[in-house]
Each structure stands twice: as structure tokens, then as C-alpha cells.
Amino acid sequence: MNGQPIEIPRLNGPSLLAGSKHKLQAALASALDAAGCCVIEGAASAQQMDAIGTELAAFDDQGQIGASDFEGHKTRRTGAPLPRSATFRGIATHPLVMAAGDHVLGHATSWRFSAAEYIQIGPGESAQRLHRDQWKYDMVDFDREVELNGMWAITDFTEANGATRIVPGSHRLGNREKLSPEQTVPAEMSKGSLLLYTGTVYHGGGANNSSEWRAGLSLQHGVGWLTQSTNQFLECPPAEVADWSDELLRFIGYAKTGNGLGYWRDSEDPLAAVHPDRDLPRGWATVRPS
Ligand SMILES: O=C(O)CCC(=O)C(=O)O
Numbered sequence: 001m002n003g004q005p006i007e008i009p010r011l012n013g014p015s016l017l018a019g020s021k022h023k024l025q026a027a028l029a030s031a032l033d034a035a036g037c038c039v040i041e042g043a044a045s046a047q048q049m050d051a052i053g054t055e056l057a058a059f060d061d062q063g064q065i066g067a068s069d070f071e072g073h074k075t076r077r078t079g080a081p082l083p084r085s086a087t088f089r090g091i092a093t094h095p096l097v098m099a100a101g102d103h104v105l106g107h108a109t110s111w112r113f114s115a116a117e118y119i120q121i122g123p124g125e126s127a128q129r130l131h132r133d134q135w136k137y138d139m140v141d142f143d144r145e146v147e148l149n150g151m152w153a154i155t156d157f158t159e160a161n162g163a164t165r166i167v168p169g170s171h172r173l174g175n176r177e178k179l180s181p182e183q184t185v186p187a188e189m190s191k192g193s194l195l196l197y198t199g200t201v202y203h204g205g206g207a208n209n210s211s212e213w214r215a216g217l218s219l220q221h222g223v224g225w226l227t228q229s230t231n232q233f234l235e236c237p238p239a240e241v242a243d244w245s246d247e248l249l250r251f252i253g254y255a256k257t258g259n260g261l262g263y264w265r266d267s268e269d270p271l272a273a274v275h276p277d278r279d280l281p282r283g284w285a286t287v288r289p290s
């Protein structure tokens with residue numbers, strides 16, 4: 001990529017959510033097609049972000065710090081936010097996430113939640129190596145987008161405190177590109193904003209040169225024919241999710257997908273593992289998350 005980096009497209013959450021579904025889809029589509037990423041200011045409230053931060057702080061002791069160069073030596077990563085944060089469960093299927101996923105991954109029979117991780121970058125952390133999230137899939141250079149990922153700003157994201165560094169437009173580059181930090185821009189955003197980017201966009205956590213922690217809830221979603229990043233059936237086992245909505249259960253993977261994938265035992269719907277009392281149709285046919 002030559003020349004100056006292009007800017008991250010910025011959208012306004014409250015006005016998108018107040019307008020028509022058609023306008024919302026068109027705005028997301030044009031931003032994501034042009035840059036592979038966008039920031040949606042004010043997609044959720046500061047109160048919701050504070051609640052998620054408080055609920056997940058209870059698991060700080062279990063989060064990994066300094067696991068590897070890539071994961072960061074001053075960065076705490078806490079997994080399984082769905083079972084650990086009721087507030088996050090309430091926004092996992094946020095209309096902006098669903099509209100963006102439908103646009104980027106709508107070519108597949110279905111797409112779904114893949115993982116989320118609470119990432120707290122501590123003071124003094126250095127920048128993470130630039131990468132494409134989809135490299136996790138054995139570096140296969142897919143001929144289409146297979147992931148739609150993102151980050152909720154649990155605190156404000158500033159260049160100084162380690163805002164995610166993005167190379168807008170890099171979704172059109174090759175899989176083995178060598179990009180330099182000068183080609184990145186920081187995804188600065190206020191608490192409650194949502195950064196979205198496709199699995200082909202080069203990015204990395206920023207260096208934290210401030211004295212505060214930067215907290216973000218990172219999101220991953222993928223097409224239904226790919227393995228999810230974290231094992232949802234271990235993190236959210238049937239016995240513990242009976243009071244979750246069907247919409248959320250379908251979204252995290254209690255659903256058939258593709259051409260005969262994800263069914264259970266005798267061609268059963270996997271949702272029957274959560275609700276054995278229900279008479280759910282059998283067969284390989286896909287149940288689209290609705
Ligand atoms: O923390 C961030 O800003 C980005 C982290 C990231 O991209 C990753 O761990 O894959």
C-alpha cells in the first residue's frame with residue numbers, strides 16, 4: 001500500500017439506530033466496503049460499558065497477563081464474557097453488529113458468534129504485531145470475508161492509551177503483506193463506541209504510553225462453516241444457558257449451519273440439548289439464526 005493511510009470511516013450510533021433499517025444497512029455497507037472497518041460512535045451507553053467492566057472485573061484474577069509477545073506482557077485478557085457478564089449478553093446481538101455481519105458474511109448459509117475477550121492494555125505495553133485475525137485459520141487466503149470482528153470501547157480509546165491501530169483499506173491487500181506502523185491509524189473512540197473490522201483488515205493493539213488502562217471487549221464472528229475461536233459449548237454448556245434467549249443461543253452456535261453441519265446425535269437440533277422438552281424438527285436442514 002502506498003501513500004498516506006486513509007481514515008477510518010466514522011458513523012453516529014444514535015442517528016443510525018433512530019433511522020430506517022435500510023439507511024443503517026446502507027451506511028454500514030458503504031463504510032465496510034470502502035475501508036473494511038468503521039467506528040460507530042455511541043453505539044451503546046457509557047453505563048452499559050461501565051456495567052460490563054464491573055461484571056468482568058470480578059474475573060481479573062483469572063485473566064492471563066503476559067502470556068506471549070503477541071498477547072502482550074502488560075495486557076490482561078479475560079475470556080468467556082458471555083456467561084460472565086449479563087450486560088454483554090444483552091448487547092451481543094446488537095442491531096449494528098447484526099447488520100454489519102449480515103452485510104459482510106451474508107454470503108454464507110449462516111454466520112455466528114465466535115469468541116469475545118476482555119482486553120485490558122496496561123501502562124507501558126508496546127504495540128502488538130500487525131495481523132489479520134483470519135490468520136488463525138491456518139493462513140488460508142479465503143476468496144471471501146469469513147470474519148466480522150470488533151471492539152466495544154469499555155473505556156475511551158485514545159492514541160496514547162493504546163487504541164487499536166488499523167490499516168483502513170487493507171482488506172483488499174494480500175495475505176502476507178508487510179505493513180509498517182506508519183500505515184496504521186488509531187481507532188480513537190469514546191466509551192460506548194464500537195469498532196468493526198473484517199477478518200482481512202490488518203490491525204494490532206496500540207502501545208499504551210499513558211498511565212491508565214485501556215479496556216475493550218473484543219468480538220469475533222465467523223461464517224458457520226468455520227470452527228469458532230472459543231468452544232462455546234464448554235463456555236456456555238446446555239445446563240447453564242436454559243434462561244438465555246433462543247436468539248442468543250442460536251447465535252452462539254446452538255444451530256445447524258451450512259449443508260448438514262452442527263446437528264446433534266440423531267439429526268437433532270442442537271437447541272434440543274438446552275430444551276429437551278421442546279419438539280424441535282429433526283434433519284440436517286439449516287436453521288438460520290433469526
Ligand atoms: O487490543 C486490541 O486493540 C487489539 C487486539 C487484537 O487485535 C488481537 O488480540 O487480535
Ligand SMILES: [Fe+2]
Binds near residue numbers: 131
Ligand atoms: Fe486482532
